[in-house]
Amino acid sequence: MSEPQRHRLRAVSSTPAPADLGADLVHVARGDEAAFGRVYDAVSAAVFGLVRRVIRDPARAEEVTQEVFLQVWQSAHRFDPERGKAKSWILTLAHRRAVDAVRHDQAATDRDQKYDWSGGPDYDVVEEEVSTTLEHEQVRRCLGSLTDLQREAVGLAYYKGHTYADVAKLLGVNPATVKTRMRDGLIRLRDCMGVTA
Amino acid sequence: MTLEPHNMVGAYALDALDDDERAEFEAHVDRCPECTDELVGFLETASRLGATTEGAPPAHLRGQVLAAATRTPQERPVVLPLSRRGRTRRIVSRVGLAAAAMALVATGGLAVVEHNQAEEGERDLAGISDVISADDATMKSTQVGDDGTAKLVMSKDLDRAVLVVKNLPKLQRDRVYQMWTIADGKAESAGVISASDSTGSSSHMMSGVSGVGAVAITVEPDGGSEKPTTKPITQIST
Numbered sequence: 001m002s003e004p005q006r007h008r009l010r011a012v013s014s015t016p017a018p019a020d021l022g023a024d025l026v027h028v029a030r031g032d033e034a035a036f037g038r039v040y041d042a043v044s045a046a047v048f049g050l051v052r053r054v055i056r057d058p059a060r061a062e063e064v065t066q067e068v069f070l071q072v073w074q075s076a077h078r079f080d081p082e083r084g085k086a087k088s089w090i091l092t093l094a095h096r097r098a099v100d101a102v103r104h105d106q107a108a109t110d111r112d113q114k115y116d117w118s119g120g121p122d123y124d125v126v127e128e129e130v131s132t133t134l135e136h137e138q139v140r141r142c143l144g145s146l147t148d149l150q151r152e153a154v155g156l157a158y159y160k161g162h163t164y165a166d167v168a169k170l171l172g173v174n175p176a177t178v179k180t181r182m183r184d185g186l187i188r189l190r191d192c193m194g195v196t197a
Numbered sequence: 198m199t200l201e202p203h204n205m206v207g208a209y210a211l212d213a214l215d216d217d218e219r220a221e222f223e224a225h226v227d228r229c230p231e232c233t234d235e236l237v238g239f240l241e242t243a244s245r246l247g248a249t250t251e252g253a254p255p256a257h258l259r260g261q262v263l264a265a266a267t268r269t270p271q272e273r274p275v276v277l278p279l280s281r282r283g284r285t286r287r288i289v290s291r292v293g294l295a296a297a298a299m300a301l302v303a304t305g306g307l308a309v310v311e312h313n314q315a316e317e318g319e320r321d322l323a324g325i326s327d328v329i330s331a332d333d334a335t336m337k338s339t340q341v342g343d344d345g346t347a348k349l350v351m352s353k354d355l356d357r358a359v360l361v362v363k364n365l366p367k368l369q370r371d372r373v374y375q376m377w378t379i380a381d382g383k384a385e386s387a388g389v390i391s392a393s394d395s396t397g398s399s400s401h402m403m404s405g406v407s408g409v410g411a412v413a414i415t416v417e418p419d420g421g422s423e424k425p426t427t428k429p430i431t432q433i434s435t
Contacts (some may be wrong), residue, residue, distance in 0.1 A: 029271070036266055040259060048254035050247040065254055066262050073266040084237065088244035095247050099212040136249040157213035158246050164208040165215070176204075183207030190242040 021086040022079075029076035036073055043087055044069070047094045054098040054161050064101045068094045095158070102161040142192035150185030153178050206232055210239035270326060325400050328352045328359045341414070341431045342366035349412050349433045358406045358435070362390060362414070363398040366430075371419045376401060377429070379411040387412070389421040409435055 021042050027035035047068055052061040071093055079089050143151055149171070156167045164182060168175040202225040208214050209222045226232045328334060331352035338348040345365045351358040360376055368374070374395050376387040387403045403412070413429035415422075 031271060033263065033267060037259075037263055040262060044259070045251040045253045046248055048258075049251040052252055053250055062254060062258055066258060066265065069262045070265055070269055073271065074269060075272050077272065084241060085244075087248065088241050091244040091247045092240050095243065096212050135245055139246055139249045154211060154246070157208070157211040158243060162213065163215050164213040167213065179204050179208050181207075182211055182213060183204060186207045186210060186239045186242055189246075190238045193242060193245055195238050195241045195245070 022081040025072075025076050025079050025086045025089075026081060028073060029079070039072065039086075039090075040069060043090050046087065047090060050091060050094050051098040053159060054095070055102055060101065060105070061098075064097055065094075068097050071097070099161040103163075138193060142189050145192055146185050146188055147181075149173065149177075150181045150188065153181040154185045154189070157182060202226075203229065203232055206235050206239060210236060210243050324357070324402055325359050328355055328357050328402070331355050337433050337435075339431050339433055347414060347431050347433060349435070351406060351435055353407060356405055356407050358403045358409070358412065360387070360401045360403065360412055360433075361398070362395065362401070365390070365395040365414075368392065368395065368416060372416050373419055373421060374414050374430075375417040375421045375425070376403070377413045377415065377425055378403060378406060378409045379413055379432075380408045381410075384413065384425050386421060386423070389417070390414075406435070411435060 021039065024032075024035040024038045024042070028039055044065070048061060048065045051064050051068065052058060055061045055064060068090070072090055079086060143155070146154070152171060153164070153167050156162045156170060157164060162170065164178045165175050167173075168178045171178070202222055205214060205218065205222045205225075209219065209226075214222060226236060329350050331354055333354045334350055334352045336348060336350045338346060341347050341362070342365065346361075346363045347365075348361040349358055350361065362374075365374060370392075373392065374390040376390065377384040378387050388401060390399060390401065403409075411432050411434045413425070413432040415425045415427045415429050417426060
């Protein structure tokens with residue numbers, strides 16, 4: 001097994017302006033297949049990158065990525081351009097689906113046995129073929145501003161697909177505390193990233 | 198608003214609730230404007246955590262996804278009364294969407310993909326997706342031959358089932374596959390699978406399945422039989 005490589009920061013130039021993506025998604029809602037192709041081109045690397053990070057298995061990640069895009073196609077009318085960014089909407093869907101797939105598969109294999117989570121999640125180590133985005137530096141900095149418990153609670157849930165109850169077990173902390181740390185951790189991240197809701 | 202569900206906003210946005218808690222929270226958020234406001238910001242924040250790494254999917258996936266979309270009917274927008282529109286409603290629909298996505302995964306989203314490769318009438322497509330996305334849908338799968346599969350997606354609520362077959366073993370020219378529903382020891386034909394459908398992937402809708410104990414596939418003479426004349430190559434109990 002090859003050792004995970006420490007990535008270098010690379011700018012990703014393929015990301016289009018969010019406004020275009022939002023407009024395309026509105027067209028997709030009307031059945032515009034060409035617009036759907038543009039949406040795929042714009043966010044497939046982000047979707048696959050996220051899904052693979054959660055799921056690990058590339059073949060399974062490919063399946064789930066396809067499901068995510070079909071969901072985008074079927075329910076694009078639910079996207080409200082006034083309410084949020086198109087890319088966030090798609091990544092929210094992708095994450096939910098990846099997490100559900102991981103939990104579903106977990107019934108067959110005991111994932112916790114395979115995980116090396118000791119020492120907490122390592123946000124810098126990613127698979128070789130995955131490149132980082134411009135957002136990465138900011139996220140890294142903001143994660144660094146959290147307490148250890150907040151960061152581990154958020155990271156184990158978001159990047160590994162654990163429920164807060166699992167996270168509590170993994171960290172040996174009360175579940176109620178984990179829930180609270182997830183919430184106040186997200187508040188701190190939101191403010192650090194300058195997200196305006 | 199009680200403190201407990203509100204405290205779940207963070208875990209919800211990170212997809213860290215189990216299915217029951219998720220449903221509980223989604224019911225709660227409908228009546229909780231504070232949760233809604235916080236949730237919008239949290240979802241955006243979480244999605245930025247997810248936007249830190251990119252990896253191009255295999256090149257063949259693009260064509261596969263676009264072809265599948267072409268054959269997949271889109272949801273019709275639900276038109277809400279004006280009085281119910283607004284901020285809360287919008288976020289709820291976002292939440293509802295995620296729940297719908299979950300249901301599809303749990304009940305075999307893969308079947309959707311496969312059925313899209315089949316040549317089906319539009320009406321069948323809509324009916325099939327109803328079954329697959331039904332809340333109570335269950336999926337069972339068996340292997341047929343070396344690399345064939347048969348998957349049965351069933352909704353008791355809709356009283357319908359969809360049998361998805363793929364790569365069935367090749368038959369002699371004068372033979373076809375025939376599907377049967379087994380109830381009270383009797384086999385009733387559920388139609389034949391055409392030669393072109395049996396080599397690729399195809400989906401077959403069955404209605405009135407509430408009393409059915411199993412679905413079976415047999416090899417029959419061209420045109421099908423009134424009763425099974427051979428032993429099933431596969432049987433899936435419901």
